[in-house]
Amino acid sequence: MTMLGQSGDPMHPQVRPPNFLRFLSMACLLLAGCANQPRTPPPRSLLLLISVDGLRTHDVTPQLLPNVSRLAADGVRAIDGMRPSYPSLTFPNHYTLVTGLRPDHHGIIQNTMHDTVLGDFKVSDEKAVSDSRWWGGEPVWVSVEKAGLHSATMYWPGSQAAITGVRPSQWRPYDKSTSANARADTVNAWLEEPAATRPAFVTLYFDEVDEAEHDHGPGSPEAVDALHEVDAAIGRVIDTLRARGQLDHTNIVLVSDHGFAKVPKGQVVIVEDVVSKAEAKAVSLGQVPEFAPNPGFEAVSERKLLGRHDHFECWKKDALPARWHYGSNPRIPPIVCQMDEGWDMIARSSADKRASEGDRGSHGFDPALPSMRATFVARGPAFTRGATLPVFDNVDVYPLLMRLLGLKPRPNDGDAHTFDRVLQPR
Ligand code: AMP
Ligand code: ZN
Numbered sequence: 001m002t003m004l005g006q007s008g009d010p011m012h013p014q015v016r017p018p019n020f021l022r023f024l025s026m027a028c029l030l031l032a033g034c035a036n037q038p039r040t041p042p043p044r045s046l047l048l049l050i051s052v053d054g055l056r057t058h059d060v061t062p063q064l065l066p067n068v069s070r071l072a073a074d075g076v077r078a079i080d081g082m083r084p085s086y087p088s089l090t091f092p093n094h095y096t097l098v099t100g101l102r103p104d105h106h107g108i109i110q111n112t113m114h115d116t117v118l119g120d121f122k123v124s125d126e127k128a129v130s131d132s133r134w135w136g137g138e139p140v141w142v143s144v145e146k147a148g149l150h151s152a153t154m155y156w157p158g159s160q161a162a163i164t165g166v167r168p169s170q171w172r173p174y175d176k177s178t179s180a181n182a183r184a185d186t187v188n189a190w191l192e193e194p195a196a197t198r199p200a201f202v203t204l205y206f207d208e209v210d211e212a213e214h215d216h217g218p219g220s221p222e223a224v225d226a227l228h229e230v231d232a233a234i235g236r237v238i239d240t241l242r243a244r245g246q247l248d249h250t251n252i253v254l255v256s257d258h259g260f261a262k263v264p265k266g267q268v269v270i271v272e273d274v275v276s277k278a279e280a281k282a283v284s285l286g287q288v289p290e291f292a293p294n295p296g297f298e299a300v301s302e303r304k305l306l307g308r309h310d311h312f313e314c315w316k317k318d319a320l321p322a323r324w325h326y327g328s329n330p331r332i333p334p335i336v337c338q339m340d341e342g343w344d345m346i347a348r349s350s351a352d353k354r355a356s357e358g359d360r361g362s363h364g365f366d367p368a369l370p371s372m373r374a375t376f377v378a379r380g381p382a383f384t385r386g387a388t389l390p391v392f393d394n395v396d397v398y399p400l401l402m403r404l405l406g407l408k409p410r411p412n413d414g415d416a417h418t419f420d421r422v423l424q425p426r
């Protein structure tokens, strides 16, 4: 864990060094009439955090994503992508991006999980996702609100819950049916508000690419259509910012939560062929199946599950590979399995449906795999034009966001210096 000192963002009047203020007032006294003029603070820069769920870094090309590619050309890009945290699933990684904490430390250890006090969590359960007791740490928008600034979230996992009692000034309950353009237009409206209510930090989330790539595979015509749709919506925001003269005062950080791998038809393991329901409860399936042996069935469950199998491997939670930084959280069941790239574990009850489908796509595979690399692109007054970054861990994004906002980061798992060489000198 690292703790950063207060960043001295010159765009923030409240963090200006006092000797600078003294110099300003002295200069004013020397200029006739100046003392009667109200001091106009320079425009504060905005921070817009965009997530394109599942966007593979090598899909950022002028053909597939012209607007995102232009952002990268005018700013900074992680040329070989960004390493997601374990497990490479949507909720754990989105919440890592805004807290700088590994899933093991922030508590959203899976998309589907169980807590002995809170019960079951799944992403489609509005009551669970809105319950702050699931969400550890302090996401960026909460710190922004506590600093007396405004934040606004056009979706982000966690933004529906009053974490430490605080919600964004503006937020929306997640509605998958809201079009990409409608999401963009909401953000455009927020950024047009008068300075007193205009948010300093805004999130914008798109799920279209993730959905198309699950159903048809990455690189499919459907995935290409989704990439075009999302890129057009992002272009709508950029064009509006430019037309209003706000673009050069806006830092845009565009990320994804993970990459994507092909799951060829037929590449499934049926859970009941591995361990029976009577022996162990499968708390989650998919690419990171997790099991809680039933009382009295611990030994048989371990014998059947632990170790290497065709297409997957399982460990006790305290013996997982150290590079995953995963296994200490009480919400993680006793046995964790990892599917090999391109394989899914499903229940027998889903087998007929799956057999009727063609090639698919998935994520949740080992974050070290090149296919799981996420996207990182950033543009704005804080960033050097045309700079590139080598691969880094997604926990490093949080200290960057806090630095861009001029706020002190909370203790976190990220490296505060990853971006030093691509940021403009202050
Ligand atoms: P997965 O791809 O399985 O890791 O999870 C992605 C799912 O999470 C998609 O079905 C999204 O529609 C859904 N999702 C994304 N953001 C939210 C949110 N803020 N609240 C509820 N569901 C969400
Ligand atoms: Zn995702």
Ligand code: ZN
Residues within 6 Å of the ligand: 054, 090, 210, 211, 214, 363
């Ligand atoms: Zn997904």
